[in-house]
Amino acid sequence: xxxxxxxxxxxxxxxxxxxxxxxxxxxxxxxxxxxxxxxxxxxxxxxxxxxxxxxxxxxxxxxxxxxxxxxxxxxxxxxxxxxxxxxxxxxxxxxxxxxxxxxxxxxxxxxxxxxxxxxxxxxxxxxxxxxxxxxxxxxxxxxxxxxxxxxxxxxxxxxxxxxxxxxxxxxxxxxxxxxxxxxxxxxxxxxxxxxxxxxxxxxxxxxxxxxxxxxxxxxxxxxxxxxxxxxxxxxxxxxxxxxxxxxxxxxxxxxxxxxxxxxxxxxxxxxxxxxxxxx
Amino acid sequence: xxxxxxxxxxxxxxxxxxxxxxxxxxxxxxxxxxxxxxxxxxxxxxxxxxxxxxxxxxxxxxxxxxxxxxxxxxxxxxxxxxxxxxxxxxxxxxxxxxxxxxxxxxxxxxxxxxxxxxxxxxxxxxxxxxxxxxxxxxxx
Ligand SMILES: Cc1cc2nc3c(=O)[nH]c(=O)nc-3n(C[C@H](O)[C@H](O)[C@H](O)COP(=O)(O)OP(=O)(O)OC[C@H]3O[C@@H](n4cnc5c(N)ncnc54)[C@H](O)[C@@H]3O)c2cc1C
Numbered sequence: 344x345x346x347x348x349x350x351x352x353x354x355x356x357x358x359x360x361x362x363x364x365x366x367x368x369x370x371x372x373x374x375x376x377x378x379x380x381x382x383x384x385x386x387x388x389x390x391x392x393x394x395x396x397x398x399x400x401x402x403x404x405x406x407x408x409x410x411x412x413x414x415x416x417x418x419x420x421x422x423x424x425x426x427x428x429x430x431x432x433x434x435x436x437x438x439x440x441x442x443x444x445x446x447x448x449x450x451x452x453x454x455x456x457x458x459x460x461x462x463x464x465x466x467x468x469x470x471x472x473x474x475x476x477x478x479x480x481x482x483x484x485x486x487x488x489x490x491x492x493x494x495x496x497x498x499x500x501x502x503x504x505x506x507x508x509x510x511x512x513x514x515x516x517x518x519x520x521x522x523x524x525x526x527x528x529x530x531x532x533x534x535x536x537x538x539x540x541x542x543x544x545x546x547x548x549x550x551x552x553x554x555x556x557x558x559x560x561x562x563x564x565x566x567x568x569x570x571x572x573x574x575x576x577x578x579x580x581x582x583x584x585x586x587x588x589x590x591x592x593x594x595x596x597x598x599x600x601x602x603x604x605x606x607x608x609x610x611x612x613x614x615x616x617x618x619x620x621x622x
Numbered sequence: 623x624x625x626x627x628x629x630x631x632x633x634x635x636x637x638x639x640x641x642x643x644x645x646x647x648x649x650x651x652x653x654x655x656x657x658x659x660x661x662x663x664x665x666x667x668x669x670x671x672x673x674x675x676x677x678x679x680x681x682x683x684x685x686x687x688x689x690x691x692x693x694x695x696x697x698x699x700x701x702x703x704x705x706x707x708x709x710x711x712x713x714x715x716x717x718x719x720x721x722x723x724x725x726x727x728x729x730x731x732x733x734x735x736x737x738x739x740x741x742x743x744x745x746x747x748x749x750x751x752x753x754x755x756x757x758x759x760x761x762x
Contacts, residue, residue, distance in 0.1 A: 357697065359685040360655065365678045368671075375670045378688055381661040382670075390668050394675030396636065432634035432707070433676055436735035440760060449759055456758050457751060463736050463758075464747050470710035471744070521668040552664045555672045560710065 365395065390521045392427060392555055399428035403439065408447045412454035418524045419590045423455070426556035427521075429462065436463060462561055469560035476559045477544060479572040485537065486617025492542040496549050500535060508599035509585055510534050521555035526588050532569040533579050537614045538602060543570035581610045625650060627699040630684055631691075631714055634707030634732070635676040637683055641730040645705040651684040652698060653677055654691045659713070692717045696724075705730055737762055 360378075363370035372389060376382055392398070407421045414420030428434045436459050443452040469476060479489060499505050503514030513527040523531070528550070535546040543566040550566075551557040567573035582603040586595045597604055605613065611621055628641055628651035635653075642651070660670060677686055687694050695704065695717065703726040706718055721727055738754040756762055 357687070357694075359687055362674070362678050362681055362686060365675060371671060371674055371678075372667060375667060375674055378655055379657045379660055379665075379670060381657065382667055386667045388668060389671045392672070394635075394672040394677075395679045396676075397679070427672055431632055431673065431676055432636050432639065432732070434636070435638070435733050437733040437760075438638075440735060440758065444760055452759075457755075460736060460751055460754065460758050461747060463754075464744070464750050466710055467738075467750075468744060473710070473712040521666070521672070548664065552666050553668060555669060557665075557669065 388519055390519075390555055392424070392520065392522060394427070394431070394433070396433055399425065399433045402428070403434065403442055406439075406443070406446075406455070408443050408455045409451040412451065415454065415458070416526055417588050417590075418526055418593070420524075422524065424522070429459075430556040430558045430561075462558075465558075465560035465564045468564060475567070475573070476563045480564075480567055481572050483577075484571040484575065485577050486615050487540070489542065492536070492540050494542055494545060496535070496541060496545040497539070500539070500541075501549060505534075507534065507602055508594040508596065509589065509603075510600075512593055517550070517553050521553050523554065528565070529569060529578060530580060530585060532566055533577070534603075536566075536570045537577055537579055543567060543572065577615070579607075579610060579614055581605055581607055625702045627652065627695075627702050627704045628684075629654070629695060629704060629706045630680070631707065631709060631711070632673060633709045633711060633714075635673070635680065637680060639707050639730070639732060641705050641707045642683075644728075644730045646703065649705070650698075652694075653680070653684050653686045654694050655686055655688045656691045657688070659691060662713075692720060695721055699725055703728065708732060 363374050368389065402423065402425055406423045406425070410421040411423070415422055425434060425439065429436065429439070439459065440456055443455055446452070483489060500514065503511045503518055505511055510531055513523055513531050516527075517523050532543070532546055535541050536543050547563045547566040550562050551559070554562065564573055569578040571577040580603075582595060582597065582600050585600070585603065589595055594600075608621060626646045626649045628645050628649055630639070630641070630651055630653050634641070642649075677684070687698075699721075704721060706727060706729050708729050708731045709715065718727055718729065735758065736754045737757040738750060742753050743749040
């Protein structure tokens with residue numbers, strides 16, 4: 344570890360930290376608890392995804408841009424799982440782009456590079472206008488106003504015990520692993536905003552606390568997009584859609600996910616009773 | 623030549639960031655483990671573990687200090703230029719602004735992914751994408 348010249352540092356905490364060994368996760372978490380006394384005793388889980396450039400490079404070597412384009416919307420599809428490394432700058436978008444371009448033809452790499460551009464887009468908006476990270480960018484287009492939404496996240500959601508089986512499974516993965524597929528993020532965010540009528544800010548805060556890739560711009564602006572405060576209309580779905588994009592191992596049975604059931608029109612009328620019925 | 627300093631923060635945990643090649647030598651790189659900042663962000667143990675493990679991989683080049691970011695940066699770079707990896711984070715930008723009142727500070731951008739024209743319409747993603755697509759493929 345690089346030592347600073349003694350004369351230049353005079354604060355009480357001027358000694359660099361001795362970090363625990365990468366192979367000893369118990370020592371790592373013990374050290375973190377000592378460094379961050381604010382952590383709750385109940386906050387005990389750590390993810391199987393590990394921070395380190397070598398881990399990032401291993402995932403980068405496995406990317407499959409061609410199949411990405413075909414399967415990315417499926418939970419269990421060929422997504423890269425690079426987001427925590429990108430979020431913390433371990434890998435740059437430019438380097439990943441160069442790897443994609445060296446592997447496949449432009450046509451086959453386009454979808455993945457376009458998705459990466461979403462990150463760049465959100466980052467640029469964040470830089471120009473940091474206020475929109477926590478403020479509604481526009482009004483809700485749900486037939487409700489911001490006052491109609493609850494401020495706080497209820498306990499059942501925070502613990503992944505809503506009783507809606509697929510939502511609980513997605514939240515469970517967030518709490519255990521700090522990860523969630525993009526489609527699952529859309530489902531959970533819409534459930535919180537539209538089925539439970541809770542302010543998107545409460546959900547965004549919850550995600551940022553747990554997602555390893557938690558990023559103020561990508562996360563909060565995506566939440567605003569779902570809520571309709573940064574899009575023309577609210578995002579919603581039905582159980583059939585979850586069934587189409589989920590693996591068989593996920594419980595998407597009607598009896599355990601009843602609130603999500605119905606045609607798109609039926610769900611719309613239920614969620615947005617003040618809006619005109621769609622044609 | 624006098625010593626220069628590099629502040630690596632949570633948005634740029636890589637030794638490949640151009641801030642390293644850009645900083646004049648000899649340079650001393652630091653990361654500040656600012657628990658008050660992490661608490662403000664409400665980071666769970668999982669998130670902190672991920673960041674900590676990234677830091678383990680950097681420690682041959684980056685010294686990790688615990689404490690208040692602004693105070694420590696002031697103490698550390700009393701007489702040298704400070705190089706900072708670019709960030710959109712307003713909390714970090716505010717700290718950089720304060721340090722810059724007394725020190726020479728230079729912000730160094732990461733390798734560019736997209737070169738969008740200055741007048742690009744940012745109101746919707748596809749307007750941005752249509753004008754920056756070529757550069758995203760590395761053609762500009
Ligand atoms: C409600 C909600 C919250 C989200 N919160 C975050 C967040 O905190 N941090 C975050 O990085 N992404 C967030 N996303 C975007 C997206 O879900 C994740 O980037 C993606 O699921 C990460 O998995 P991956 O690395 O396998 O992505 P891939 O699909 O393999 O994509 C490769 C990379 O491109 C970028 N990317 C892809 N899609 C998006 C997108 N829609 N928006 C921004 N960047 C994208 C990411 O850096 C990602 O790692 C959120 C989306 C929603 C709907």
